[in-house]
Amino acid sequence: MADHHVGNLVLTDLVKRYENTDPAARPAVDGVSLDVEAGEFLTLLGPSGCGKTTTLRMVAGFETPTSGTISLDGADMLRLPPNKRPMAMVFQSYALFPHLSVFENVAYGLRIDRVRRARLEEAVEIALTSMNLTGLGERFPHQLSGGQQQRVALARAMVVQPSVLLFDEPLSNLDAKFREQMRREIRLLQRRMGITSLYVTHDQAEAMSLSDRIVVMNAGRVEQVATPAEVYTRPASVFVGNFVGRASFLPVSGVVVRGGRGGVSVFGKEVEVAADPGVGSSGVVMVRPESVVVSPVFEQGCGVVRSAVYLGAGVDYEVETDQGTVLASVGDPDVGGLLEEGTKVGLEVDASRVYLLPRGGGGGGCLASCWCSPPLAEPGPRCAIVSMPCPHLSRR
Numbered sequence: 001m002a003d004h005h006v007g008n009l010v011l012t013d014l015v016k017r018y019e020n021t022d023p024a025a026r027p028a029v030d031g032v033s034l035d036v037e038a039g040e041f042l043t044l045l046g047p048s049g050c051g052k053t054t055t056l057r058m059v060a061g062f063e064t065p066t067s068g069t070i071s072l073d074g075a076d077m078l079r080l081p082p083n084k085r086p087m088a089m090v091f092q093s094y095a096l097f098p099h100l101s102v103f104e105n106v107a108y109g110l111r112i113d114r115v116r117r118a119r120l121e122e123a124v125e126i127a128l129t130s131m132n133l134t135g136l137g138e139r140f141p142h143q144l145s146g147g148q149q150q151r152v153a154l155a156r157a158m159v160v161q162p163s164v165l166l167f168d169e170p171l172s173n174l175d176a177k178f179r180e181q182m183r184r185e186i187r188l189l190q191r192r193m194g195i196t197s198l199y200v201t202h203d204q205a206e207a208m209s210l211s212d213r214i215v216v217m218n219a220g221r222v223e224q225v226a227t228p229a230e231v232y233t234r235p236a237s238v239f240v241g242n243f244v245g246r247a248s249f250l251p252v253s254g255v256v257v258r259g260g261r262g263g264v265s266v267f268g269k270e271v272e273v274a275a276d277p278g279v280g281s282s283g284v285v286m287v288r289p290e291s292v293v294v295s296p297v298f299e300q301g302c303g304v305v306r307s308a309v310y311l312g313a314g315v316d317y318e319v320e321t322d323q324g325t326v327l328a329s330v331g332d333p334d335v336g337g338l339l340e341e342g343t344k345v346g347l348e349v350d351a352s353r354v355y356l357l358p359r360g361g362g363g364g365g366c367l368a369s370c371w372c373s374p375p376l377a378e379p380g381p382r383c384a385i386v387s388m389p390c391p392h393l394s395r396r
């Protein structure tokens with residue numbers, strides 16, 4: 001199974017407008033271009049209805065694009081029916097044949113390809129072993145757990161040595177704990193075999209843990225293509241920042257000046273913008289909850305705890321401030337104790353973790369440093385804290 005051909009899958013300006021839909025409405029897929037590198041694990045992530053499944057089904061050949069192209073290693077895939085495309089798909093519903101044994105389910109594609117018996121038996125055994133299904137070949141799907149059925153579906157997809165594996169939300173029918181285990185197994189298997197993989201999910205944790213790169217989609221379009229770390233820390237738009245993880249978005253005002261360097265005001269302090277975010281005169285900063293420190297020891301509050309949710313490993317706070325609601329995740333509730341709703345608190349944020357977004361999308365700039373007012377002894381890049389304008393903080 002190891003010497004399959006890996007594929008470079010390229011989608012260019014793909015559009016899908018379903019028949020009988022309002023011609024004035026946006027197409028289900030509205031100009032998607034992607035380059036999935038050979039051996040890459042690429043995930044389409046986005047809310048329900050954003051066009052992920054339609055994109056995947058066009059790649060598989062189950063839907064015909066209204067326009068655009070799909071090629072694999074330079075070969076036009078649109079000329080080929082689904083069964084002639086060197087791809088295999090794993091479905092959410094497993095789609096096993098109920099009347100066939102596990103062995104025969106996995107062997108199905110090889111039988112269609114008229115693979116000789118000895119070779120077929122060897123390939124199926126290897127596939128079953130690699131999916132931890134040894135000894136289950138004689139069982140029928142109804143005699144297996146959901147996770148085992150999904151493993152059979154994976155073995156069936158891999159045994160035909162596809163150039164591309166397509167996954168349509170394959171883990172959404174599994175319970176949470178099992179889903180995490182399957183995620184790890186899929187990732188390990190995909191790495192080991194190096195099969196180009198296109199994966200669809202609306203679960204951001206799944207996308208983060210599986211993917212080399214994530215494609216965040218919104219209303220039929222691509223909002224951003226980047227590594228999991230990039231989409232999390234440097235989202236291309238408020239939509240992406242909001243969809244991938246939790247975040248607070250606070251309005252800022254300021255002007256970008258002099259070769260892309262300049263300042264904006266965050267929490268009442270001047271903050272230097274390292275790279276030109278192209279925002280003009282206004283924008284929004286994104287702050288992730290884990291970058292915010294809630295300090296109950298401050299004498300005077302600049303926010304009020306609106307909710308405190310104890311999660312075992314930490315506490316999630318919502319703090320109401322003049323600038324809006326700020327989310328804060330505190331790792332260890334034993335440190336400082338659990339803050340009650342209504343408690344006045346001060347907030348601190350690591351400036352290097354604050355990210356400036358333009359309103360309505362476009363580029364973004366990372367806030368590399370800040371200077372505080374009144375100035376510190378050493379103003380400029382050494383100051384790593386962006387603070388709420390609390391009187392006690394000006395004592396620093």
Ligand SMILES: Nc1ncnc2c1ncn2[C@@H]1O[C@H](COP(=O)(O)OP(=O)(O)OP(=O)(O)O)[C@@H](O)[C@H]1O
Binds near residue numbers: 046047202
């Ligand atoms: N066969 C169809 N005929 C008409 N419209 C369709 C058809 N299939 C999907 N759509 C519409 O196309 C849009 C995109 O659907 P699609 O299933 O691709 O989204 P998705 O991102 O995969 O969503 P989900 O996560 O809910 O599956 C939706 O507005 C949907 O209602």
